[in-house]
Amino acid sequence: IFLQGAHVTSFVPKLSSTLKSDVEHKPVNTKSETYNLDNELLWLSPIAEFRPGKAIRGGIPICWPWFGKHPKNSSLPQHGFARTSDFTVVNIHQDDNLAVHIQLQLTNDPSTQEVWPYPFTLTVNIVLAESLSVSLHTVNNSKKPMPLTQAIHSYFLLDNIDDSKLQGLEGCSFLDQLSDTLDTQMPPITITQEIDRIYHKQNASMQLVTNTHPATKNKILSIHQTNDTGTVVWNPWIKKSKAMSDFPDNGYHTMICVEAANAPEPIKIEADQSYQLNQTITRMD
Numbered sequence: 001i002f003l004q005g006a007h008v009t010s011f012v013p014k015l016s017s018t019l020k021s022d023v024e025h026k027p028v029n030t031k032s033e034t035y036n037l038d039n040e041l042l043w044l045s046p047i048a049e050f051r052p053g054k055a056i057r058g059g060i061p062i063c064w065p066w067f068g069k070h071p072k073n074s075s076l077p078q079h080g081f082a083r084t085s086d087f088t089v090v091n092i093h094q095d096d097n098l099a100v101h102i103q104l105q106l107t108n109d110p111s112t113q114e115v116w117p118y119p120f121t122l123t124v125n126i127v128l129a130e131s132l133s134v135s136l137h138t139v140n141n142s143k144k145p146m147p148l149t150q151a152i153h154s155y156f157l158l159d160n161i162d163d164s165k166l167q168g169l170e171g172c173s174f175l176d177q178l179s180d181t182l183d184t185q186m187p188p189i190t191i192t193q194e195i196d197r198i199y200h201k202q203n204a205s206m207q208l209v210t211n212t213h214p215a216t217k218n219k220i221l222s223i224h225q226t227n228d229t230g231t232v233v234w235n236p237w238i239k240k241s242k243a244m245s246d247f248p249d250n251g252y253h254t255m256i257c258v259e260a261a262n263a264p265e266p267i268k269i270e271a272d273q274s275y276q277l278n279q280t281i282t283r284m285d
């Protein structure tokens, strides 16, 4: 987890007993806990740049306080300033069930006031257990309502995009950001070309199934969201992969972004009120 952007770049869940037999060749044991680094759930670009002011490509960037382009000023950074800001650690503790809770915080300063005229406290709560949970808790410390678009922009690691599907958004309408048109999803989502959509659903619960080949074992991730009003599904495919300097040409083949979002319509947080968006990721197979 990087302090810049409160950015999670890796999550390897502790294995449940049903999975342990798969990994006897490569365990990392801490008494009763078993981890296998082959069970990484997040995609991280092998050519990601780690430097101040540059968002890390992969893992879980945070888009805040606006998602995508700034609604009024296109010279401001895409996806807001949180992902390139330094957070401070406010608390780390382990609970009785051995889950680790990490709280990282960002507050307004003169540089944020210039582009976002609201005093705020943004706390990113990360819980590391058998699941990974990321929450964005925003407090509006100003005296006026705060409009907000935001996303937990998770990059998931796939065995192979051709053998993967995302279930749970069937029947939902979506905004196709590539054509700026509305449509409705009928079957589970499979990817054979560039995709950049915002699905309209609240509290979405999805399953990401990778390696759907009948002869071999599937990896199934449950993605559970609360207080989202949209889910962004993004894969840049071939041409856009090549156009991004921090993204390998063939990277599109092993990743998909499934993002808990409040977008494209902003939510409004009243003065002195707060709002919390959450995404929880659990390996199910």
Ligand code: BG6
Residues within 6 Å of the ligand: 055, 078, 079, 153, 177, 196, 197, 232, 234, 259
């Ligand atoms: C997605 C957007 O959330 O993020 C896409 O829907 C965008 O339009 C993608 O291309 C990556 O954005 P960035 O700024 O990290 O390159």
